[in-house]
Amino acid sequence: MQRGFSSQLNSSSLRPGELQLSVEHLQLNFGGVTALLGVDLQIRQGEIFAIIGPNGAGKTSLLNCISGLYHPQRGRILFYHNGEHDLTHLRPHQIARLGVARTFQNIELFRHMTVLDNLLAGAHIHMKSNLLASLIYWGMAQREQIQFRRFIEDIIELLEIQAIRNKVVATLPYGLQKRVELGRALALRPAILLLDEPMAGMNTEEKEDMARFILDVNEEYGVTIVLIEHDMGVVMDISDRVAVLNFGQKIAEGTPDEVRNNPLVIEAYLGEEHAALLSRPFSKS
């Protein structure tokens, strides 16, 4: 179903399949702890790229490097969007402004603001001034204001959150807060969307909803998705490619099929429960 965004949701300047994000030989240490060691990744426009691995494998650290929260000791991160950008030493807001949007393992929203205000705040990263966002909003030409509000309304409709638009975030159940956080990331008009465990703590129905929204954003609007997720069923179902981290190193990469049959991966997921999950059947749609 094409809902027809009146404005572009996907801000990437690339064509599907072109190299969008290149992570090269990344190394990140915290004192004596090596969180990432020689990690290479190449992510292409339009794909759903999953990053999996046991607890403490370095998945969140990798996302934090990409979004500028952590700065690696070695390696570099290149992002392609109207030319090449080296993200390695940029600050988070500079990276966000290039269209790298993300959600967090622990929800990061303005908890005492409404859903609508959170979405508006997500969009304002593109505004050039540090003045109050509302001032900028009122400074826009009327036509721009209308287009901007329509864009936010499109996101609300896409995520089916009309009924809670004026609710304060802190009063919402966890699953809905996760959905609002996805909306806040979409309001940035992403070129690439980094999702850190978007289904963690959800029940089966909420997970299915979230998987559907992620697929919608990817298939209908072409936004590249980088997905960290522990639920192997979801990962195997919706990902085009999967990379596996273990103790900070990439130990496998390939299609879901290739990865789940890889002996190194099965070994990393010690315990038969995980191995059994990896062997579950899957399909993308």
Ligand SMILES: Nc1ncnc2c1ncn2[C@@H]1O[C@H](COP(=O)(O)OP(=O)(O)OP(=O)(O)O)[C@@H](O)[C@H]1O
């Ligand atoms: N800010 C930090 N300071 C110190 N150590 C850190 C920091 N962030 C991460 N680490 C360490 O880096 C390693 C990788 O952590 P990370 O959070 O990236 O793992 P993860 O794969 O996201 O795990 P999980 O599945 O539990 O979320 C761990 O040993 C962790 O303790």
Ligand SMILES: [Mg+2]
């Ligand atoms: Mg993590």
